[in-house]
Amino acid sequence: MTRRALITGITGQDGSYLAEHLLSQGYQVWGLLRGQTNPRTSRVGHLASDLSFVDGDLTDQASLVAAVDTVQPDEVYNLGALSFVPGSWQQPELVTEVNGTGVLRMLEAIRMVSDLNGSRHADGGRIRFYQASSSEMFGRAAETPQSETTGFHPRSPYGVAKTYGHHITRTYRETFGMYAVSGVLFNHESPRRGTEFVTRKISLAAARIKLGHQKRLDLGNLDAVRDWGFAGDYVRAMHLMLQQDEPADYVVGTGRMHSVRDAVRCAFACVGLHWTDHVVVDPALVRPAEVEVLCADSRRVRAELGWEPTVDFAQLMRMMVESDLERLSREPVHGGLLPAAGR
Incomplete structure (x- = not known):
């Protein structure tokens, strides 16, 4: 029997890569869409003819019950979220309604539908659930690197909401015996990343400055350090987590730290420019409560699931810059600076 997967947030960066991966594995893939979202104009536009869609909203319990009942999925990947951390302020x-309580609503929908239609599923009636947790839950971490046992100290409404979603997923697993897991994913980027995120803001600005479409790049804290990987690698980890005999949570990251300054230096080097000639530090772009250092201890996911990243930091930044250069070469020139975003 062909397995069915339901993805919330399918039109986002992670959703598009996950949809591609699951289709390659022979799944029937459904995407949860809110309102008038047109998938053909989104990141999954090139896949639209191979996907199915169902209406639903993470702030509407009844719509989620109806969506799960319609799709009858074997696996649910909850990637839907308001994901720009500074914007959560x-x-x-x-952000709390979508990223936090939305997880609870989806878990409830799965529990209700599973109770009614459990005989459909080979796994004892259990629909397997993946929650997209975040390294932002660690916030002001007490240790570096961060592992599955590191305590949480979120520093933004986004991080707080994700922490709730993580805990409620574990609670439903332990209380109701649901196959429910969380992947604590560290920063993962790609050419499909939104332009409000710092890595994409950097890659796009480097390409635009190289082509003469922009003069400077405004950034905030250049010293903030992150563990950055490639989104296409990380969705493989999501899928692997739902293929295990027993549910468990995993930290996913490269284990290598790079600063925003490193990202700028690498991106501008890709286009033969020196970053100090074009980057301006703007204190207004610094977060109210900064998270200085995040780095993954991903030994468990590597040992137990056999997951390994395939794209390193330099390759990632080059991939993003080259994609932006190629795309800009096909588009009309628009003058002016990029709007303030990122950090």
Whole structure:
């Protein structure tokens, strides 16, 4: 029997890579869409003819029950979220509703539908659930690198909401015997990353400055350090987590740290420019409560699931810059600076 997967956030960066991966594994893939979202104009536009879609909203319990009942999935990947961390300070209540309580609503939908239709599933009636947790839950971490046993100290409404989603997933696993896991993913980027995120803001600016479309790049804290990997690698880890005999949570990252300054230096080097000639530090772009150092201790996911990243940091930044150069060469020139975003 062909396995069915339901992905929330399918039109986002991770959702598009996960949809590609699951299709390559022979799945029937469904995407949860809210309102009038048009998948053909999104990151999954090239896959639209191979996907199925169902209406639903992480803030609407009834819609999630209806969606799960319609799809009857074997696996649910909850990637839907308001994912721009600095923006969570502007919409803290909405971020909590979507990123936190939305997880609870999906778990409840799965539990309700599983109770009604458990006989359909070979896994004892259990729909397997993946929650997209985040390294931002560690925040002001007490240790570096961070592992599955590191305590959480989130530093933003985004991190707090993700922490709730992580804990409620574990609670439903332990209380109801659900196959529910969380992947604590560290920063993962790609050419499909939104332009508000710092790595994509950097790659796009380097390409635009090289082509003469932009003069400078405004950034905030250049010393913030992250563990950056390639999103296409990380969705493989998501899938592997739902293929195990017993559910467990995993930290996923490269284990290598790089600063925002490193990302800038690498991106501008890709286009033959020196970053100090074009980058301006703007204190207004610094987060209210900064998370200085995040680095993954991913020994468990490597040992137990056999997962390994295939793209290193330099390759990732080059991939993003070259993609932006190629795309900009096909588009009309628009003057002016990029809007303030990123850090």
